[in-house]
Amino acid sequence: MADRWSADQVRALAPDAASVRAGDKLATPTPWRATGATPVVLWGHCAGSGTKPYQTIVDLRGPAYKCSCPSRKFPCKHALGLLLLWSQGEVPDSDAPPEDAAAWLAGRTARAEQTSDTPAAPKDPERAAKTAAARVDRVRGGIDELQLWLTDQVGLGLAGSEVDSYRTFDAVAARLVDAQAPGLAARVRRLPALISGYSGDAVDWPEHLLEEYGRIWSLCTAHQRIDTLPDGLARTVRRHVGYPVAKADVLAAPGVSDAWLVLGRREIEEDHLQSRRTWVWGFSTRRFGMILDYAPTGGILPNRPVVDYSLTTAMHFYPGTPELRCVYDDATQSDTPPPPTADLVNTLPAGDIADARRRRAGVIADDPWALTCPVVISGRLGRTADNTPTIIDDAGAALPLPDIADRWALLLAATGGASVRLFGELGMHGLDAISVITDERVISL
Structure with missing residues (x-):
């Protein structure tokens, strides 16, 4: 039988604080009848205000939820309550689900098999080729305008860039969207954050802005020479510029079968779009993967496994180097239980800060426009002379932990002052700590 999730893992699935409180109230055997669980699915009937109980089912592989209640929240309070009850060991194991759960x-x-097995062939290959060529021409035209604009910014000087920066950069980004280069548009839209200090030291914004101008310029230059680049680098350039890759095409390519441990999640909202990065680690392949999901603001992101959960499936990686972004097919998940979490975490490449920086250098060598790199670092928590939170390794090197203020207390509580392993994204300004790794589990921050 698969390991049951912790209460914290279940509560992390809740859409809001009110759902957490409502789910906690239902995490007792009193309202529940006919409950059961297999390694794949969880079910039960919850008494409500009416005479007919609510029928609740949870697909643990997604996770995904079904409930006969009228709530529009996913998961609803009944699904959360059932999951919490299961995490407490109050739901009995079963060999097979009932008919309604099995049918669902x-x-x-x-x-899943109907929508994601193979890519659809173009109805008119010649027309598809012309459409692709027209897109390349449009992107090149947009990049020509962007390079002229960058030349003006550097030629006229950076003074004044801080005046109404959001409106200025947003206009440039909008033209890139029209040119079908959304990846470049997203980079331009992030520039005002460098000036206002949200992504680093506001005092040094001219230096950071000039650095990012250089990265954008080099990406533009690479795209203008894309026909001469090696295949791997050309795919990487297309990814950063924003060329779409159909999910069906990725799923149709050979996958990497392994037991995958969910290491962490990070959700952000930008430009009326919410995104979520779910990081995974392969037990046998010893590689990281990142599942990237999008939804409009106010929409519902796809269901993904919670942190510290593991699944046995084939991950399909998107083109480009290094191969990090991936996706899996719900229909191809194996019912074979993965190894215990303790065995999975023991395969992680924990090292010191120098090791992490070497790893990031290797990623940058493959992808000069990569902003971050997944790493695991061992050390102790501390603060620098200017009170900046850091992780300090055994060699005495210190690495800043930016944007950790709202999670610092949780991090201290999870570590108790002892040596710790942190998983996170290593960038130019330090480590964005996402999870704490113990000998037996992963704790999300």
């Missing part, structure tokens, strides 16, 4: 799972599997 079969329907999910059938829909």
Whole structure:
């Protein structure tokens, strides 16, 4: 039987604080009847205000939820309550689900097979080729305008860039969107944050802004010479510029089968779009992967496994170097339980700060426009002379932990002052700590 999730893992799935409180109230056997669980699915009937109980089912592989209650929240309070009850060991194990749960799972599997097995062939290959060529020409035209604008910014000097920066940069980004280069547009839209200090030291914004101008310029130059680049680098340039890659095409390519441990999640909202990065680690392949999901602001992001959960499936990686972004097919998940979490975390490449920087240098060598790199660092928590939170390794090197203020107390509580392993994204300004790794589990920050 698969390991049951912790209460913290379950509460992390809740859409809001009110759902957490409501789910906690239902995490007791009193309202529940006919509960059961297999390694794949969880079910039960919860008494409500009416005479007919609510039928609740949870696909643990997604996770995904079904409940007969009228709530529009996912997961609803009944699903959260059932998951919490299960995490407490109050739901009995079963060999097979009841008919309603089995039918729902079969329907999910059938829909996944219909939508994600193979890419659809173009109806008119010649027209598709012309459309692709027209897009390249449009992108090149947008990049020509962007390079002229960058030349003006550097030629006229950076003074004054801080005046109404959001409106100035947003206009440039909008033209890039029109030119079908959304990746470049996103980079331009992030520039005002460098000036206002949200992404670093506001005092040094001219230096940071000039550095980012250089990265954007080099990406533009690479795209203008894309026909002469090696295949791997050309795919990387297309990814950063924003060329779309159909999910069906990725799933149709050979996958990497392994037991994958969920190491951490990070959600951000930008330009009326919410995104979530879910980081995973392969037990046998010893490699990181990142599942990237998008949804409009106010929308619902796809269901993904919680932190510290593991699944056995084939991850399909998007083109480019290094291969990090990946996706899996719900229908291809194996029912074979993955190794215990303790065995999975023991394969992680924990090292000191120098090791992490060497890893990031290797990533930058493959992808000069990469902003961060996934790493695991061992050390102790501390603060510098200017009171900046840091992790300090055994060699005495210190690495800043930016934007950790709202999670610092949780981090201290999780470590208790002892040596710790942190998983996070290593960038130019330090380590964005995402999870704490113990000998037996992963704790999300």
